[in-house]
Amino acid sequence: MQELNQSQIAARLDQLTELSVQLGSNHDTDSLLERILLVAKGMTNADGGTLYRPGEDMRQLNFHILLNDTLNIHQGGSSGVPVSGGVPLYDDQGEKNLSAVAAYAAHFRLSVNIEDVYKADVFNFSGMVKFDQLRGYHSQSILTVPMSDHEGELVGVLQLINAKDPATGGICAFSQTDQRFIEALAAQAAVALTHQRLIFQLEELLESLVNLINIGIDEKSPYTGRHCQFVPELTMMLAEAVHHTETGPLADFRMTDADRKELWLAGLLHDCGKITTPVHVVDKATKLETIFDRIALIDTRFEVLLRDAEIAALRRKLEAGSDHAAIDQELAAQQATLRAERDFIRGANVGGEGMKPEDQERVRGIGQRRWTGPDGAERAFLDDDELMNLTIKFGTLTDAERKEINNHIVMSIKMLEALPWPKHLKNVPEFAGGHHERMDGKGYPRGLTKEQMSVQARVMAIADIFEALTAKDRPYKKGKMLSESLRILGNFSLNGHIDPDLFDIFIRNKIYMEFAHKNMDEKQIDFIDEAKIPGYTP
Incomplete structure (x- = not known):
């Protein structure tokens, strides 16, 4: 373990300052996380490093980026090489996993600095030992630092492996100064990540509110x-x-x-x-539509006129000396005219690209017919509002x-x-x-x-x-x-x-x-x- 001189400390402060600027301007979370790990690794002259992110259910720490210079490993981040697996935060019984150093740091929000993992008996390093055996590597010193936001919620865990003595290149322990600098870096990084997450959540909320408005319009x-x-x-x-x-x-x-x-x-x-x-x-589909299509009311009036014509004809037949054949012929003509007018009004109600002036006049002519309502009062066949709607020239909407x-x-x-x-x-x-x-x-x-x-x-x-x-x-x-x-x-x-x-x-x-x-x-x-x-x- 080598203590830092003043110039080295000043260089690290410069690195922290530079990283702070980058944290404020970088809006890509993945590249931001990779930059954090690279600065931490370079600052402590570590041979390798891992950045964990908690899963959505907060039951596991997932590998997010994995770096190792000696083994030439770069997984996750900008490498394009996927990284999988992680460290469980809880066991099958729901108890906290305290045997894994990353999980321990995550649960208690405490940094863990170990000089030699092969001599440590507090944590279970079997996974690391197995990794060493498979890769022909030797893990020794390890520094694990949790990253928490302003509310104490876990954002990630930063883990560095094998600090190297700048003078000899030999593996040494991470110093207390190393630990304090990485804790400061982790705190800065957690603030930046939380800031990004809050921005993302606010933008997501805004888009959801926009979609909510459109759902309201859609349902309407x-x-x-x-x-x-x-x-x-x-x-x-x-x-x-x-x-x-x-x-x-x-x-x-x-x-x-x-x-x-x-x-x-x-x-x-x-x-x-x-x-x-x-x-x-x-949603006005026809000219007479309000909360319902009033064409049905006009159909009813035509039905009244048709029946009135038939009743009048029957009464005339009861008169002595009436010409039944002439009356039937006159009734047929009268009812044919009414049915033709009914069909015309139905067509006019549909609306279209443009209504001819003569068709508008025909509507007004039909509207002048008289009919007797249920109250026994005689009135115009079409009221002013119906006339205005049925003579709309384009589409189905009135000017209002x-x-x-x-x-x-x-x-x-x-x-x-x-x-x-x-x-x-x-x-x-x-x-x-x-x-x-x-x-x-x-x-x-x-x-x-x-x-x-x-x-x-x-x-x-x-x-x-x-x-x-x-x-x-x-x-x-x-x-x-x-x-x-x-x-x-x-x-x-x-x-x-x-x-x-x-x-x-x-x-x-x-x-x-x-x-x-x-x-x-x-x-x-x-x-x-x-x-x-x-x-x-x-």
Whole structure:
């Protein structure tokens, strides 16, 4: 055992300081652990070292990294060589394992410094002796130091083998100074590992909360649930393609892993405001649907009119001298007209891409019919609200309901901006809140232009539109064919709706096809002639 001089102590302090800096900047747990073991081994001039990590059930110490210079062993860590096995912390009866030095140090949070394992009778070193016999090695001095966090929870165990005298190269014992330095290093390492673990747990908690929100939206509406999962997926596909682009206006766009995580979270949260939108609006499949489809009420009124016509005809037949054949003919014509109008109203209720003005007028004409309700009062066949809904020109939503739907993005932004995002996630509200903006400033809710939006927000806008066009599970429409979806998206790139540079990458890298084969119904995937896609030049 050799005591250190002042310069050697100063060198070790420098090593500890340097390691402290690395512990603060290194976010890769495996490389961090390997660095800790290498510094400990170098600091004490040890021939070998082992770093143990406790198993999830805290019943065993698992080998994590194994080093030995003499035997040229490097397992675990950056070696790529797997390491297995470990030291049990408890026996079969549940009693603490105190015979193994690593387990003892772990249980009592005490360092163990042994000069010669072959002369020690306190611990069971049969495993080490067997290792020596198999490898032709001779273990002698051993220093075992537990690593505990601020709450005393075990983080790991650091074990060093065979300290070497720098002057002679002979094996010697680990000094008390060695032990104190390694204990200081282990304490620093435990703080760094705990810090990393807490960050990981917080990020995991955040992702779980995000998924919880999406589960809530999914349970509320299975239609939007699919959208909440596919938009981030498509967003990342396009963003990666932009990241790898080496020419054109977007050649300088690059993402780090942190940037990717930020964008992924934004994608998951882009429609979080829909949790505040009434489900009967989100899932409005027909024009007359509220919490139920009111077409059934109108069917009943038609049935009343049909029966009233029949009753009136029967009464006329009872009159003396009535022409029964003429009455039957008139009744048949009258009922045929009513049934045709009923079928027309049923069709109008479905909604679609565009309702003709003459069809809207026909609805209004039918609405002027009179009928007698259960209370005996005569009233218009369709009330004002029914007329307004049945004459919706596009889709199934009234202007008020569309505003309610559109308000989800305002709520999304409000919810996201209210959260105290850490620095590396500070752009989540901007990325998520811009997917309904347009490049020409005519979008909502803020009327931003292309120059005022990040690339990520513009990417998400394309992903949101394309997924909505191709979605096959919406209550109010069928999923469009792939070619039609690309035609619409291409026209959007020409009219200032989406970023034409991103659209070019979307087509050129065949992101649309990758997404289609993975998530669309195969029946929707038709032949694509890229030369005919508006806004794209092959």
